[in-house]
Amino acid sequence: MTEPFEGIEPVRYEGPQSTNPMAFRHYDKDRVVLGKRMEEHLRPAVCFWHTFCWDGFDIFGGGPFSRAWHAGSSPAEIARARRAAAFEFFSKLGTPLHCFHDIDVCEPSDTPDARAQNLAVAVDDLEHRQAETGVRLLWGTANLFSHPRYAAGELTNPDPEVTACALRQVRDCLDATHRLGGANYVLWGGREGYDTLLNTDLKTELDHFGRFLNMIVEHKHRIGFKGKILIEPKPHEPMYDQYDFDTATVFGFLKNHGLESEVHVNIEPNHATLAGHSFAHELATANALGIMGSIDINSGNYQNGWDTDQFNLDTRDITLAMYELIRAGGFDTGGFNFDAKVRRQSIDAADLFHGHIGGLDALAKALLATETLLGQDEISANSARRYAGWDSALGKILLAPGTSLGDAADLAANQGLDGRQVSGSQEYLENIIKRALD
Structure with a gap:
């Protein structure tokens, strides 16, 4: 395989005056902010699916990307190349964490048995690469939406045979996440x-x-997994109506099934x-309800109603x-996962760095602005x-x-x-935010 990032040096912090497109201007991982290193506050992660699996395909045309790791002598070789490229990227970008779906890290599988065997091989390799680089797993998840069997849902499918296949896949991926030291396990209800x-x-x-989510939580405790189980709120697409529409809807569902202390949320701005x-x-809703977990950081295009996953x-x-986030205590097991992808015309491998560098700098600048806001305490004082x-x-x-009610009315x-x-002083408060960003 051609070296995927040959000639690209590790990304360094160079400060706000830097004009180097391959350097951080605001993200200084060791800078202490509000008592913690910036890296510890943000806990940034890179995802496998958009960054290393996607070839640029959309519903209107084939993928324009010709990544070095997309080619190989066999599906197993391509999967190994993908994993190698990913960890080279993590190391050069300097991010401490990564995220994956089970099928992202292994070759395509014709049967559930083959998928389980291929995942086991991939986990062996991932364990070695994590030990070699020090990059850890923020969370794993099973892809329960791409295979045709899941067209009518996964844990909510009308056919128990399909649901049984989904439960097997979740079991295998949760076990893999546990073995790899994952901090969380996500249930992304793509077709729920x-x-x-x-x-x-x-x-x-x-x-x-509710029944099967309880089953998953029980398995978490049985194997001794200490991380959080997360559900990702999502309003629609691919289904017209998703059962996990938003954080409040998820909390109502969890409360109804006795899971409000066991399951948290993985929030995505584009879905919000x-x-x-x-x-x-x-x-704010997740914090108020006590179910804050992690964040998939991206944004949508405000000109349409689609999940565009932009940086x-x-x-x-x-x-x-x-x-x-920070005034509620920040992350414990969570982090900022870059669930974002470069645009289809960004065909160079270097474009992957540009996207993540910009995204990390934006997070860092927001963290520094938050430090200013909390130091001034004007917003919380106004609220008090x-x-x-x-x-x-x-x-x-x-x-x-x-x-x-009668007592209150009489009073x-x-x-x-x-x-x-x-x-309510809204304009005054909005100006405080502006000044912190100036």
Whole structure:
């Protein structure tokens, strides 16, 4: 195989004045920010699927990429080349973590037995490469959406034979993730949903989803996996209606099946906007409900309603989300996984570096802006003033367990309360964000 990144030197931090396109301007992994190294805050990861598996194919045409690792004498050789290229890339980019689907790291498999055997070979190789490079696994996941058997779903499929195949695949991939020291395991419900209610028993599918998710959690504990089980909220595409529409929907489902303390969320900005929310909203919701897990960092194209998985360079949008993340304590097992891909015309191997360098610099700049915001404390101080009334005698009476609706209404009438209006100061607060990014 041709050396995939021959001539490309390891990426270094050179500072904001650098004009070197192959250097970081803001991401200085060892810089201490809010008591931790920048790398420890961000925990950046590179994904296998978009970066090393995708050949640029879309529904309108074949793949234009001719990556060195896409060619080989056999499918097994191509898979080995892909893994080798990936770890060379991780090492040169300097990211400490990676993520994969089971089928990303091994050759195509005709049968479930072949898939299990091929995954076992791949895991042996991945274990060796992780030990050699020090790059660790942020999370693994089973691809339960590409094979034709999953056209009608995985854990929610109307055919128990299909669901049994999905459960076997999850078991194998969760075991592999555990062996590789993964910090999380993700259930990406690519086809957990429906195209039409005319052929869907909604209650049965949701009940099955809950039953089998409990089964997966039980297996996690049985094998001693210490990482988090994550569900990735996704509103639609490929199904018209997904059961994991957004973070709040996922929490309601988990609560209904007694899983709210066992399963967390893997949030993606592109999915948040497709659900009609902001990236920051999804993080704030996850933190409020106690189910924050990890982040697949990307963005969509606001001109369409498709999941375009672009590198997120919107530092204001990321800062609003970063503020919610860091003030809630930041990541424990999670991280920022670059679930992003270069555009189809970006055919050079160097373009993969440009995308990730820009994405990491945007995260770093947002983290530094968040440090400024938390140091000034103006936003939280404004919020404290806005809600201070709930610490007053009136607020305490309204929240007291014995206060009835009639008591509250009589209190308002007897005291002649009219609810004076107080400014929300939105423009003032938005200017604080702007100044932190200037």
